[in-house]
Amino acid sequence: MEAHGRQERMALNLEIMEARNVIVKPAGGKDSLFVRCYLSTGNGQVKNITVNSKEVTARSDPQWKQTFRLECGGIMDDVNVITELQKQFVRFELRERSGKVKAVGNMFRASKVVGWV
Secondary structure (H helix, E strand, O other): OOOOOEEEEEEEEEEEEEOOOOOOOOOOOOOEEEEEEEEEOOOOOOOEEEEEOOOEEOOOOOEEEEEEEEEEEEEEOHHHHHHHHHOOOEEEEEEEEOOOEEEOOEEEOOEEEEEEO
C-alpha cells in the first residue's frame, strides 16, 4: 500500500514573556508562579502536549522571557494540513505553586490555577 502525502516537519516556537497586574497574596516569599501551556495534538485524539515554564517569584508583574521549540513530523496531505491546524487550540494557564504540602507521607508542591487565556 502506498502512502499518500509526503514526510513533513513542522516547528512551533512558543515565547512566554510576562504577565501583568497579577493579584498575589503575601506568603513570605515562598510562593512562585509559572505558566502551563496545553497544545492540542489533533488527529481526533483527546490528548494534549503540556509544557511548563520555569517558576518565578510571585509578584504582580512576573517575567519569564522563556522560549520553547516544539517539533513534529509525519505524513501530511497539503490540502488538509492548514484545515487541520485551524481546528487545534492552545491554552495558557497562570499557576501558583505554594510551599510544600505533606500527603501520604511524602512532601510535594501542588499548584493551582490563578488565571487562563
